[in-house]
Amino acid sequence: MFTFRLKRTIKLGIKSLWMHGLRSVLTTSGIVFGVSSVIAMLAIGEGASQHAREQIERLGSQNIIIKTISPPEEEQSSGQQVVREYGLTYADAERFHNSIRNVEVVVPNRILPQRTWYRNRKVAIEVIGTVPWFPDISTVRVLRGRFLSSIDMHYKQSVCVLDENVVTELFAFDDPMYQDVKIATDYYRVVGIVTQQAFVSDLQTIDDQTPTAPGQGGANVGNIYIPLTTIKDRFGEISIEFSGSSGGKIEKVELQEIIVKVGSIEEVLPTRDVLETLLNRFHKQDDYQVVVPLELLRQAKRTKLIFSIVLGSIAAISLVVGGIGIMNIMLATVSERTREIGIRRALGARKRDIIVQFLSETLLLTLAGGILGIILGSSIPYLVTYFGNMPTIITSLSLILAFGISAMVGITFGLYPAYRAANMDPIESLRHE
Secondary structure (H helix, E strand, O other), X not given: OHHHHHHHHHHHHHHHHXXXXXXXXXXXXXXXXXXXXXXXXXXXXXXXXXXXXXXXXXXXXXXXXXEEOOXXXXXXXXXXXXXXXXXXXXXXHHHXXXXXXXEEXXXXXXXXXXXXXXXXXXXXXXXXXXXXXXXXXXXXXXXXXXXXXXXHHHHOOOEXXXXXXXXXXXXXXXXXXXXXXXXXXXXXXXXXEEOOOOXXXXXXXXXXXXXXXXXXXXXOOOEXXXXXXXXXXXXXXXXEEEOHHHOEEEEEOOEOEEEEEEOOHHHHHHHHHHHHHHHHHHOOOOOEEEEOHHHHHHHHHHHHHHHHHHHHHHHHHHHXXXXXXXXXXXXXXXXXXXXXXXXXXXXXXXXXXXXXXXHHHHHHHHHHHHHHHHHHXXXXXXXXXXXXXXXXXXXXXXXXXXXXXXXXXXHHHHHHHHHHHHOOOHHHHHHOO
């Protein structure tokens, strides 16, 4: 009996909505766009957050990264050029390795923006002078050939390892293995190809204050790794930047970055405190920055939660607006069907039958809008990824949330018109023209 009454109620609801097809479509469109905006905005927020978390995780949850930054410049009273010396040193790396018990690996890096040539092709890159055990603290994995060796370090060999982005941009269809590439004024033999590695400078949440070599602007396509001893011998530690009539400035920086890996995640924060104590003791100026990827990861998760709430709230407003539109139309429908309501009450229909009838029509509108909104909302992120080159992730939770909200909107904004219709006086309704 209940199933029969439910089927009959749904059929009556569909028939009533079909009689005013255009009005039903326009009313449903508010829910369609509301649901699709919820899904699309949550997908964009989730994609951006996931991308940031992946970048941070690639830096290593057990790593502590110390970067050289340029301290505030002091005005010189005389016109003499003075070598401005600051930043991390080889002595710092030795000190970290020998003085801190929890440290497993210490990797000093010298990073310089340069240009590299292969035949008639030229690209902007970052030359990274590093040590053979660099892969131990990074996600770099050898795809072909090998990484740098202790022999390369000892003899200051002219060898290099390219990441896959540089290979794509510089060599196109040529085989890069054992070819010679030119960096600045010297040639280096390619001995390996590795996957790309994320650096702190890749993250927009960190200010990139690493000093750059003069005249080396432009976006870098990737990284080239050479022995630390080689980069020290070939490029030195002093850079000169000219600035027109004022002459220029001379700076000496030994290392741009030192990465320290500890034994476990629990030791990261205590070791960070010890490192900062050592740095404060031996650095008289504020010329370093300590970055803990573990803290960045936790901050990214908190930011993602806030971001999702803000985006979801903004999108939910459009659902509320759609619900107001449905209430408005249902109130107009109640006025139009006053005589029908009176006839049904006179023939024995109860108040709850009237409520169920109008609620079913409201739910049909919102559920249809919810389904269409899910289809539209699921397609928008793919278009954003394709045309905007932005990562997007559609989660099942966002689909359930959007559809559930649309159903709640239908029930919430359909209750008042339904109760108003049910509480009409049958005699007055029959007199209505």
